[in-house]
Amino acid sequence: FFRKDASTGEPGVLINTIPDPDVPTVKTGLNFVDTELEDLKFAQSADVLYVFSPTRPIYKLKRLDPDDDNPANWSYTKHETEDGPYAPFNSDEDHVLTPSALGDQTSEVNVSSKKRSDSSNVNLFVATDVGRHIRLEDEVLPAEVTGITRGTEATNPEDSTPATITFTNMDSIFFTSGSNTVGTAADVEGSRVEFYKITKGEGGLNDNVFIAKNFTFTSGGGTFKLYNPTTGYPETFEGASAADFSGHMGYCRLEGQEWAGWGTIKTVTNAYTAVVTVGSAFPSTRPTLNWRLGAWSATTGYASTGTFYQDRLWAGNTTNQPQTLWSSVTGAWGCFSPNDLEEGIVLATNAITVTLASQQVNGIRHLIGDTSGLLIMTSGGEWIGRGSSPTAAITPEDMSFQQQSAYGCHKTVLPQRSHSALLFMQRDGEVCREQKC
Numbered sequence: 001f002f003r004k005d006a007s008t009g010e011p012g013v014l015i016n017t018i019p020d021p022d023v024p025t026v027k028t029g030l031n032f033v034d035t036e037l038e039d040l041k042f043a044q045s046a047d048v049l050y051v052f053s054p055t056r057p058i059y060k061l062k063r064l065d066p067d068d069d070n071p072a073n074w075s076y077t078k079h080e081t082e083d084g085p086y087a088p089f090n091s092d093e094d095h096v097l098t099p100s101a102l103g104d105q106t107s108e109v110n111v112s113s114k115k116r117s118d119s120s121n122v123n124l125f126v127a128t129d130v131g132r133h134i135r136l137e138d139e140v141l142p143a144e145v146t147g148i149t150r151g152t153e154a155t156n157p158e159d160s161t162p163a164t165i166t167f168t169n170m171d172s173i174f175f176t177s178g179s180n181t182v183g184t185a186a187d188v189e190g191s192r193v194e195f196y197k198i199t200k201g202e203g204g205l206n207d208n209v210f211i212a213k214n215f216t217f218t219s220g221g222g223t224f225k226l227y228n229p230t231t232g233y234p235e236t237f238e239g240a241s242a243a244d245f246s247g248h249m250g251y252c253r254l255e256g257q258e259w260a261g262w263g264t265i266k267t268v269t270n271a272y273t274a275v276v277t278v279g280s281a282f283p284s285t286r287p288t289l290n291w292r293l294g295a296w297s298a299t300t301g302y303a304s305t306g307t308f309y310q311d312r313l314w315a316g317n318t319t320n321q322p323q324t325l326w327s328s329v330t331g332a333w334g335c336f337s338p339n340d341l342e343e344g345i346v347l348a349t350n351a352i353t354v355t356l357a358s359q360q361v362n363g364i365r366h367l368i369g370d371t372s373g374l375l376i377m378t379s380g381g382e383w384i385g386r387g388s389s390p391t392a393a394i395t396p397e398d399m400s401f402q403q404q405s406a407y408g409c410h411k412t413v414l415p416q417r418s419h420s421a422l423l424f425m426q427r428d429g430e431v432c433r434e435q436k437c
């Protein structure tokens with residue numbers, strides 16, 4: 001168990017009391033102080049113990065060798081997470097974040113915080129945000145592909161006539177970013193255009209990127225011509241098989257970028273600028289309203305309890321969000337992606353964020369994976385989370401979290417399973433309750 005070493009005063013883990021209980025083997029070098037011991041919670045998977053603290057990131061204590069009475073055969077490392085978990089989306093319609101570059105994995109870019117209306121700086125970042133995740137999502141609304149006119153091939157490829165794409169987008173001017181439109185046709189001349197979800201007409205467009213030239217705009221859409229992104233020659237599609245080239249065919253948008261990108265704040269330059277180490281390239285260098293910051297940090301607090309359930313790591317209760325719990329992606333306990341980075345689609349395996357809806361703020365104290373569901377013990381009541389049935393998996397689109405009773409659970413006394421019931425100490429620490437599961 002975690003304890004304060006009697007000889008050094010340093011926090012550590014008691015590994016062995018054999019052969020001399022007065023001289024125990026202790027793993028030291030851990031990154032907490034003795035006053036934090038009372039608040040530690042644990043979840044175990046095989047030889048790895050996950051350690052939760054409201055003031056620290058999740059750490060992992062791992063046995064590396066069967067000779068477990070040797071401190072050298074134990075490691076204690078931070079549990080690194082990717083793409084989340086996240087706090088709620090930005091709700092200020094005038095507050096945008098802008099990356100200085102798209103970046104790629106491990107590159108560093110500046111992210112600035114400003115008002116969209118007048119480009120003035122908005123204070124957002126604080127020193128304790130270092131290590132916090134940040135996610136920027138695409139504001140570009142896709143254009144609907146509604147027609148293709150084939151080109152013609154010439155003996156010299158560069159003399160061919162390119163195919164013409166007709167598009168409409170009744171929600172906005174083609175390729176807008178909120179109220180910041182690209183502008184004139186000249187502004188997008190030679191842009192890379194990605195086609196996706198093409199289910200009708202020319203299937204060869206789907207999931208491909210072309211160079212677009214000769215734009216024309218109308219009030220509800222326009223046209224552009226296709227060119228090969230490598231050779232620069234016109235793309236004709238002259239030899240394509242016969243197909244219906246009218247009506248809704250799919251979508252296109254500027255650049256072959258992802259729907260979302262994320263990174264980790266490395267340094268805070270000032271209140272409105274941060275240096276971010278990119279984890280996945282940002283979708284655009286234009287200002288976006290669709291941003292969110294990580295839910296776990298020194299600014300917001302860290303998850304104070306957790307468990308494993310249905311091949312997900314579940315964790316809950318930070319200082320800023322005591323009633324919220326987060327799950328990892330299925331089968332990837334270090335990934336908390338809320339949706340697909342490429343198209344923004346929410347998959348059944350994506351991470352889940354749930355805030356318990358109760359009249360009072362009741363912090364989550366313990367999480368327990370059970371055959372009947374995910375048991376959530378809070379300071380003011382007992383909850384169960386599950387899918388549409390006790391045997392169904394909890395997914396972003398199939399989940400139900402219901403309060404079962406209102407006794408409240410003690411903060412430090414761990415609930416214990418007893419046959420078909422859960423025994424737990426009531427929040428006052430004086431009454432032991434039985435919860436049928």
